[in-house]
Amino acid sequence: MLEVKNLHVTVDGKQILKGLDLTVNKGEVHAIMGPNGSGKSTLAYVMAGKPGYEATEGQILLDGEDILAMQSDERAAKGLFLAFQYPLEIPGVATMTFLRTALNAQRKKRGEPELSTPEFLKLVREAAAKLEIDMEMLRRGVNVGFSGGEKKRNEILQMALLQPRLCVLDETDSGLDIDALKIVSDGVNRLRSPDRAMVVITHYQRLLDHIVPDVVHVLSAGRIVKTGGKELALELEASGYAQFQGEAALAP
Amino acid sequence: MNAEVRQIKTNAELALAQAYSAEKARLPGDRKVVALRDAAAARFDALGLPHRRVEEWKYTDLRALIREAKPIAGAPNAAGKARAKDAGKVIGDMDARRVVFVDGTFVPELSDLANLSPGLTIRSMAQALAEGDALVADRLGKVMPADGEGVIALNTALMRDGAVIHVAKGATLERPIHLVFAATGDKAASVFTRSLVVIEQGARAMVVESHDASAGHQVNTALELVVGDNAHVDHIKITSGPSDLVHVSSLMAAIGANARFNDFAFNIGGGVVRNQTFVRFDGEGTHAGLRGASLLKGKQHIDSTLVVDHQAGGCQSREVFAAVLDDESRGVFQGKIVVRQRAQKTDARMMTRALLLSDEAEADNKPELEIFADDVQCGHGATSGALDEGLKFYLMARGIPEPEAEALLVQAFVGEAIEGIEHAGLRDALMEQVVGWLRSRGS
Numbered sequence: 001m002l003e004v005k006n007l008h009v010t011v012d013g014k015q016i017l018k019g020l021d022l023t024v025n026k027g028e029v030h031a032i033m034g035p036n037g038s039g040k041s042t043l044a045y046v047m048a049g050k051p052g053y054e055a056t057e058g059q060i061l062l063d064g065e066d067i068l069a070m071q072s073d074e075r076a077a078k079g080l081f082l083a084f085q086y087p088l089e090i091p092g093v094a095t096m097t098f099l100r101t102a103l104n105a106q107r108k109k110r111g112e113p114e115l116s117t118p119e120f121l122k123l124v125r126e127a128a129a130k131l132e133i134d135m136e137m138l139r140r141g142v143n144v145g146f147s148g149g150e151k152k153r154n155e156i157l158q159m160a161l162l163q164p165r166l167c168v169l170d171e172t173d174s175g176l177d178i179d180a181l182k183i184v185s186d187g188v189n190r191l192r193s194p195d196r197a198m199v200v201i202t203h204y205q206r207l208l209d210h211i212v213p214d215v216v217h218v219l220s221a222g223r224i225v226k227t228g229g230k231e232l233a234l235e236l237e238a239s240g241y242a243q244f245q246g247e248a249a250l251a252p
Numbered sequence: 253m254n255a256e257v258r259q260i261k262t263n264a265e266l267a268l269a270q271a272y273s274a275e276k277a278r279l280p281g282d283r284k285v286v287a288l289r290d291a292a293a294a295r296f297d298a299l300g301l302p303h304r305r306v307e308e309w310k311y312t313d314l315r316a317l318i319r320e321a322k323p324i325a326g327a328p329n330a331a332g333k334a335r336a337k338d339a340g341k342v343i344g345d346m347d348a349r350r351v352v353f354v355d356g357t358f359v360p361e362l363s364d365l366a367n368l369s370p371g372l373t374i375r376s377m378a379q380a381l382a383e384g385d386a387l388v389a390d391r392l393g394k395v396m397p398a399d400g401e402g403v404i405a406l407n408t409a410l411m412r413d414g415a416v417i418h419v420a421k422g423a424t425l426e427r428p429i430h431l432v433f434a435a436t437g438d439k440a441a442s443v444f445t446r447s448l449v450v451i452e453q454g455a456r457a458m459v460v461e462s463h464d465a466s467a468g469h470q471v472n473t474a475l476e477l478v479v480g481d482n483a484h485v486d487h488i489k490i491t492s493g494p495s496d497l498v499h500v501s502s503l504m505a506a507i508g509a510n511a512r513f514n515d516f517a518f519n520i521g522g523g524v525v526r527n528q529t530f531v532r533f534d535g536e537g538t539h540a541g542l543r544g545a546s547l548l549k550g551k552q553h554i555d556s557t558l559v560v561d562h563q564a565g566g567c568q569s570r571e572v573f574a575a576v577l578d579d580e581s582r583g584v585f586q587g588k589i590v591v592r593q594r595a596q597k598t599d600a601r602m603m604t605r606a607l608l609l610s611d612e613a614e615a616d617n618k619p620e621l622e623i624f625a626d627d628v629q630c631g632h633g634a635t636s637g638a639l640d641e642g643l644k645f646y647l648m649a650r651g652i653p654e655p656e657a658e659a660l661l662v663q664a665f666v667g668e669a670i671e672g673i674e675h676a677g678l679r680d681a682l683m684e685q686v687v688g689w690l691r692s693r694g695s
Contacts (some may be wrong), residue, residue: 046651048645049645049649050389050645050649051641051645071648071653072645072649073648073649073650073651073652073653073654073657074647075649076648076649076650076651077651082649084532084646084649087646088415088642088643090643090646090647090660090661090664091664091668092663092664092665092668093660093661093663093664097660098647098650098660101652101656101660102647102650102651102652103651105652105656106651109651109653141664149409158650162650162651210565212357
């Protein structure tokens with residue numbers, strides 16, 4: 001489903017990703033772990049098309065189609081979803097308006113009919129209940145006055161409603177206490193399906209106790225330096241990232 | 253008295269002085285009104301049109317903007333009246349009592365003056381002036397001294413018609429009053445309207461003014477407003493029109509004690525629009541909200557100028573103005589808060605925000621505080637900037653195309669100011685206008 005080939009990315013003229021390769025198949029959950037500054041968030045942002053993140057070389061193929069030339073909204077309509085590490089606050093835009101506009105924009109682009117108000121409300125109500133989100137909160141501005149945990153739950157709510165085929169979760173566990181981590185991970189696990197792939201970016205192994213990956217990659221200095229099974233995460237937890245930083249330094 | 257050497261009069265100033273001499277005999281009013289007009293005409297003769305060397309007008313040089321004065325508007329013909337039937341649609345389906353003025357003249361057949369609720373009086377200014385109406389004789393031109401304002405002097409000299417509204421002590425108006433000012437004449441003309449609204453003690457009223465024009469008219473409109481002690485008044489002014497319209501508006505409001513006053517100015521058209529608002533707090537314990545939102549494109553120039561004079565203590569004023577500027581438009585905000593020495597415990601806050609959608613747009617902000625009391629809370633803030641790229645990316649990452657993402661953010665920006673309007677139906681109607689404006693921007 002996702003093939004990243006020889007990806008080089010610069011931000012503010014500085015090269016962050018230096019030839020990254022990654023293949024994720026349908027139904028798989030891949031974790032990307034790595035030390036701070038290794039390029040984890042850059043990978044997430046360049047996939048979603050954030051301005052200022054320039055791919056100078058390589059490809060990102062979603063079902064064989066290079067998405068690098070597409071606008072962010074087109075990528076989303078193709079089924080890509082990024083759960084933000086720091087979800088933004090948008091005062092004056094009610095979450096309900098935001099969700100409905102996003103959902104209908106994607107449907108329109110895919111040639112599907114827009115949802116009626118009752119259909120939409122039913123979907124939101126069900127999804128919000130599972131994530132323990134109060135409907136009243138969704139009438140307020142997007143993420144305005146939300147706690148860190150509420151913002152992350154709101155990201156997963158969006159993911160549940162938009163039903164993407166490829167989910168990229170950027171440090172979804174940051175700022176979450178144990179209870180919130182459980183709610184968020186359960187929300188993510190409910191979305192696991194044979195037709196959907198996930199890329200879970202995290203610094204800590206803790207999240208992977210809840211969202212158990214099929215494959216774990218270690219990202220260091222802009223490249224994947226090691227790939228293994230879920231046990232690799234535990235290994236890292238015990239030994240730290242120092243060894244890989246050495247490996248990356250040796251690479252040409 | 254004035255040592256300043258007067259410039260040679262411009263053609264427009266000469267034409268306006270001539271227009272006064274020619275029209276004088278036909279303008280409504282008894283001998284006292286004629287004396288008032290003559291004095292105002294003499295003042296205009298001395299002051300002329302305001303220009304950039306007059307501090308309050310430095311960003312809006314009316315002398316340069318009005319090269320040629322348009323002829324004074326005559327009484328509207330049948331076609332003009334027919335066109336005015338649809339005027340004022342901007343308020344949506346809000347139920348309101350319509351009082352319609354076409355080319356500055358009251359049109360009874362388009363107005364709804366039947367079954368006025370107890371305590372409410374509405375009449376035309378022309379009729380009130382002609383008949384020596386006591387309220388007009390008592391109040392007109394006296395709510396706020398405006399000797400230094402050339403445009404107000406000109407308005408007093410040439411005022412033809414407008415609304416005179418009186419709401420008696422303790423009366424509550426269930427239906428808002430909608431003053432519809434439609435300049436529908438085919439040929440560009442000068443239109444002078446003057447209104448007087450007196451809301452007595454403990455009364456409750458909402459007055460909406462909508463101004464629209466069909467051509468490059470020169471509109472000079474003024475409203476004197478008296479808000480009595482413990483009264484609660486909402487005043488909303490909506491201005492639209494073509495890009496060659498020049499619209500100058502003066503609101504002069506005197507507010508009593510323990511009153512509530514909510515003022516909102518919504519600007520969505522016109523080539524040059526100047527809204528000047530003078531508010532004076534005469535009694536203690538009053539809360540006033542003075543807000544506005546402007547949407548500008550092309551080469552539009554909209555100037556919101558505000559002078560808030562806290563003469564009595566313990567009052568609260570909130571000023572919030574938002575402007576969205578596209579293309580080569582220019583938005584001006586000048587806000588001055590004066591706190592007199594006896595106005596202790598004043599709480600005044602002013603905030604202006606400009607959203608620039610184009611590199612060529614310009615926002616000028618001039619906040620001023622003049623504080624003579626020592627126990628007060630006053631503050632002002634101003635921001636201007638482009639749309640937040642981070643927010644736009646967040647919306648687009650959820651599948652919302654760029655134009656829609658921008659529209660959502662602009663709506664949010666304007667919506668925050670429009671929240672200041674208490675009437676939900678009117679809020680929705682104005683948001684509809686914003687959506688329409690954004691749609692026309694995209695096309």
